[in-house]
């Protein structure tokens with residue numbers, strides 16, 4: 001099924017979220033797609049607890065609080081969020097609309113696309129060893145999509161954060177799990193840590209101090225993993241390796257969409273923040289123009305100007321009247337203010 | 339003040355810096371391959387370096403934040419540090435370090 005909206009925003013970082021609001025004021029509806037499992041982009045993923053000091057009028061606000069407030073501000077416009085979805089393809093249809101497709105086959109069409117993709121999608125950080133790429137999604141799983149294939153298998157999970165511990169606890173119910181981390185301290189939630197330690201005490205899982213050293217393909221559907229601790233090396237055979245080393249940002253397919261780029265950033269004009277392709281806009285950290293500053297506040301400004309131009313594509317026959325949110329009855333109605 | 343760096347190919351570089359900068363900033367601004375994607379906020383571990391043993395007891399000790407972030411790095415050693423968390427100082431003039439694998 002193809003869903004339909006006025007504008008598709010790629011990226012639910014702070015700039016994509018504020019774009020919902022600016023477009024909403026002009027009666028433009030949106031769908032927002034993000035590869036992460038939650039909105040907020042870098043603010044929510046990299047520094048939820050850290051305070052930001054240069055958001056106008058907010059003396060200090062944490063990354064998560066800013067995200068929560070932006071979500072609240074966008075609420076009156078009923079945006080549709082598609083999370084855990086990475087946009088892979090965009091295509092122009094005969095109707096002059098854009099069709100956007102994700103890696104999980106979600107299809108949405110719209111009149112305009114707004115790329116607010118930051119430094120790209122957050123994707124798992126991979127093990128920097130050579131000659132292991134062919135094992136990816138076969139023996140090395142950076143994400144678990146289908147638990148059932150892991151049933152009764154020998155698993156080595158690596159990491160000390162929430163993903164590593166949550167999966168250790170969860171998969172211990174169905175598989176033989178060994179958790180490996182470089183130290184016996186964990187930055188995961190205290191609840192998950194105590195649960196894991198309990199499982200270890202009851203011998204339901206094994207815990208191993210060490211780091212990955214080498215991986216060998218055994219050609220019998222298994223791999224040999226060699227691990228190092230204090231210069232001692234041990235090897236063992238497992239069915240699956242599940243490394244959880246956090247996330248990094250990756251531009252992905254955006255560079256193949258036929259837009260003019262400048263060192264992996266999308267070139268835009270500073271009046272409309274439109275890309276080299278009409279009706280595709282780029283705002284926030286992903287764009288570049290003379291004098292660009294990668295700041296949240298610059299992205300907010302870009303969102304407001306972009307929305308003015310989107311209006312022309314969405315309502316070619318209508319005139320856009322400039323109004324203040326303070327005084328306009330029409331805007332108050334849209335914002336559900338009575 | 340000076341900084342002696344070995345890159346991932348084993349080439350040696352001598353860099354100049356002042357106490358206004360972190361070691362990550364000096365490495366990045368010299369054009370060496372260091373991603374430092376979070377810009378020095380101790381949120382990415384892509385500025386990982388190995389500090390030469392001789393200098394280990396001169397640099398300020400590692401804090402919990404940095405130690406946790408190192409969990410996302412590969413091949414972490416006793417000499418591992420995140421270069422954005424160390425500022426250059428008179429004490430560290432001439433410090434020797436090596437870029438960790440990406």
Ligand SMILES: Cc1cc2nc3c(=O)[nH]c(=O)nc-3n(C[C@H](O)[C@H](O)[C@H](O)COP(=O)(O)OP(=O)(O)OC[C@H]3O[C@@H](n4cnc5c(N)ncnc54)[C@H](O)[C@@H]3O)c2cc1C
Pocket residue numbers: 010011012013014015016033034035036040041042043046047051052053054085086087088116117118119120121122251252253254283284285286294295296297299375376377379381
């Ligand atoms: C530690 C740290 C501290 C910072 N401090 C400040 C500060 O004090 N003040 C300030 O102004 N700025 C600060 N910044 C920078 C600020 O966070 C960024 O400028 C801001 O997050 C950019 O917002 P954005 O919406 O453009 O992109 P991002 O926040 O990067 O969000 C982009 C989103 O798009 C998604 N995405 C990308 N490609 C795709 C795709 N193909 N399909 C689906 N989803 C996709 C990503 O998953 C991501 O969630 C800081 C950054 C860091 C890392």
Ligand code: FES
Pocket residue numbers: 362374375376377378379380381382383384385407420421422423
């Ligand atoms: S630059 Fe990101 S942790 Fe140092």
